[in-house]
Amino acid sequence: SQQGEEDPQALSIQEGENATMNCSYKTSINNLQWYRQNSGRGLVHLILIRSNEREKHSGRLRVTLDTSKKSSSLLITASRAADTASYFCATASNAGGTSYGKLTFGQGTILTVHP
Amino acid sequence: EPEVTQTPSHQVTQMGQEVILRCVPISNHLYFYWYRQILGQKVEFLVSFYNNEISEKSEIFDDQFSVERPDGSNFTLKIRSTKLEDSAMYFCASGWRRESYEQYFGPGTRLTVT
Numbered sequence: 001s002q003q004g005e006e007d008p009q010a011l012s013i014q015e016g017e018n019a020t021m022n023c024s025y026k027t028s029i030n031n032l033q034w035y036r037q038n039s040g041r042g043l044v045h046l047i048l049i050r051s052n053e054r055e056k057h058s059g060r061l062r063v064t065l066d067t068s069k070k071s072s073s074l075l076i077t078a079s080r081a082a083d084t085a086s087y088f089c090a091t092a093s094n095a096g097g098t099s100y101g102k103l104t105f106g107q108g109t110i111l112t113v114h115p
Numbered sequence: 116e117p118e119v120t121q122t123p124s125h126q127v128t129q130m131g132q133e134v135i136l137r138c139v140p141i142s143n144h145l146y147f148y149w150y151r152q153i154l155g156q157k158v159e160f161l162v163s164f165y166n167n168e169i170s171e172k173s174e175i176f177d178d179q180f181s182v183e184r185p186d187g188s189n190f191t192l193k194i195r196s197t198k199l200e201d202s203a204m205y206f207c208a209s210g211w212r213r214e215s216y217e218q219y220f221g222p223g224t225r226l227t228v229t
Binding site: 033040041042043044048078088089101102103104105106107109110 | 116134146147148150156157158159160163170208210212217218219220221222225
C-alpha cells in the first residue's frame with residue numbers, strides 16, 4: 001500500500017450515526033492531517049495531529065494516531081447530511097530537516113450521510 | 116479570515132499551449148506549494164517554494180513546469196507546453212511553518228487540455 005492509504009474507500013451511513021475512517025502510512029512522520037473535500041471543490045483542513053500526540057478532538061471530530069502501527073483514525077460523531085464529502089489523510093514527513101512541508105495524500109474515503 | 120485565492124477557476128487550453136495558473140497565498144505565509152488532482156485520483160505534490168526558490172519537487176514537476184513569485188504576493192505555476200495528461204485540478208497551498216503547521220489550500224483551478 002502507499003503512504004496515506006485510507007479505508008474504507010466508501011462509507012455510507014445514516015444521519016446521527018458515527019463515521020470512522022482509517023489511514024495507514026509507511027514512513028516516519030512529523031504530523032498527520034485530515035482534510036475534507038466537497039465534490040469538485042478545494043481541500044479544507046480539519047485537524048492536525050503531531051507525531052508525539054495520541055489523540056486530538058475538535059468539535060465532532062476525534063483523531064487518533066498510533067505511530068507504532070503507522071495508522072490514524074478519524075471519527076465523526078453524530079454525522080449530518082452536510083458531512084457528505086471525501087476525506088483525506090495527509091502526512092508530513094519527518095525527513096531530518098530536508099522536507100519543506102510536502103504533504104503526501106491518501107486516496108481518500110468517500111463519506112455519504114443519508115438524511 | 117484570510118484565505119488562499121486562485122485564478123482562474125477553470126481554464127481550457129489546447130495541447131501544446133502555455134498556461135499560467137495564479138495563486139495569492141495568505142500574506143504572512145512563507146512556504147508555498149502546488150498540488151494537482153487528476154479526476155478521481157488522489158492529490159499529488161508538485162513543488163514547494165521557499166525563500167524565492169524551489170525547495171522540493173516531485174517527479175511530475177519536469178522541465179515543462181515552472182513556478183514564480185514575481186511580486187511578493189502572487190505565486191504562479193506555468194506549464195510551458197500542455198499535454199492531455201496535464202488535465203487536472205491544480206491546488207495552491209501556503210503555510211507559515213514547514214512541517215509543524217497545516218497548509219491552507221486554495222479552491223483550485225480546473226485545467227482542461229483538449
